[in-house]
Amino acid sequence: MSYFHKYKGIILLILDTLILYGVLIGVVLIRFHNNFSFNTWSSHLYSFTPIFLIWLLVFYVSHLYETMFTFQPLKIISSLGRMTLINLFLSILYFYTLPFASLTPKTNLVLIWGFASILILLNHIWFSLITRKQKPLNTILISQNQGSQELITTLKNNPQLGYNLIDIIENVDDCWKLPRLINSQKIQVIIVDKAFKSSEIKEILFESLLNKIKIIDYIDFYESILNKTPLSLIDDPEFLSHLEERSYQLLEPLKRGIDIFFGLIILLVTFPFWFLITLLVLIDKFGPIFYVGKRIGRDHKPFYIIKFRSMIPNAVNTGPSWTLPNDIRITKIGKFLRKYYLDELPEIINVIKGDMSLVGPRPEEAKLVVDFEKEIPFYNIRHIVKPGITGWAQIHYPNSFSIEGTKEKLQYDLYYLRHYSIWLDIMIVLKTLHIPLDIKTH
Secondary structure (H helix, E strand, O other), X not given: OHHHHXXXXXXXXXXXXXXXXXXXXXXXXXXXXXXXXXXXXXXXXXXXHHHHHHHHHHHHHOOOOOOOOOOOHHHHHHHHHHHHHHHHHHHHXXXXXXXXXXXXXXXXXXXXXXXXXXXXXXXXXXXXXXXXXXXXXXXXXEXXXXXXXXXXXXXXXXXXXXXXXXXEEOOHHHHHHHHXXXXXXXXXXXXXXOOOXXXXXXHXXXXXXXXXXXXXXXXXHHHHHHOOOOHHHHHOHHHHHHHHHOOHHHHHHXXXXXXXXXXXXXXXXXXXXXXXXXXXXXXXXXXXXXXXXXXXXXXXXXXXXXXXXXXXXXXXXXXXXXXXXXXXXXXXXHHHHHHOOHHHOOHHHHHHHOOOEEEOOOXXXXXXXXXXXXXXXXXXXXXXXXXXXXXXXXXHOOOOOOHHHHHHHHHHHHHHHHOOOHHHHHHHHHHHOOHHHOOOOO
């Protein structure tokens, strides 16, 4: 049953895929029962497969396959309701505007969309109920890490994650009770921080391994549950060495090529909207069209970021450096632009120039970086890669307005640095698509 907890999202994705193709088969057989042929089936299979991929992608970016989300029926209903409407709209665009669509279905599209939407909704609700009934794995946490409390709270408040936290061992003096707990509580998982120094613990863990108890590294577990890396890890020489060995330089040419290619496409596709945004900015509050601000980039080199102005002219000189919630300096049009991240469209110029990447830690204002460096140890570590338009921190944490919030975001930046890859960049871009839709999952 431990594999069920680990692969919930994948299982749910497979079930949804089977539903889509099952509905397709059913509709085609019913609608063409008198003149069914291989050509009829192959044309529908060929035409609807791209649509099914788009539908599943929309579900994915709206977090429907994440463990945290599979336990909340009301959010599932709300999100699936919106996403299925978006899927219908995308399907109509696909079949009736793209030249390579071989079919222009009407009744069949509505039937497939309707039945699939209902069955997928029922599947997610059913899966949520099944998840509730699965017995969580009895778990012990062995750690002295100061960041453990958030992990402990998350495990206790989210039984759908599949772990029943029996006890926490934080002191070497408490190691004596570990064998008794393992036997009396039928422990199935032990999460251990390798920084926990105890020869007695090592012997117990070895015996546990022989008894088929799963041993999980604390950092790996922390990251898998919270999607971030604890700041305490920065003090670990092994971690710093790991960052040094990452293939940042090897991936840079490929990432640069991707940035230029997609940057030019985004610029060409969105450029017609620039004129409308320019007009709205000037009508709302006459002044400069663009905001140009000094930011700190890769290797701590400064550059000037370009955005559409969303605040009153000279806003930088008339208020704090932080842009606060409901900041009175933000214009009416500016609120709209910020809500849908349209003010950041000109940043694509920074990407094409090479100041930024499509994906990376968000660049901070130069004068704020000075304060962060004083207050947050090793803050500059985030500058070993190019900053990005979107990033791991942006899809997991809202805008911060304090040093504590910046520390929190730094943990997500550390996760990005530790798992730096093109595949992670793709995941971040896909997850970013849900932000303008304002889909809240936590």
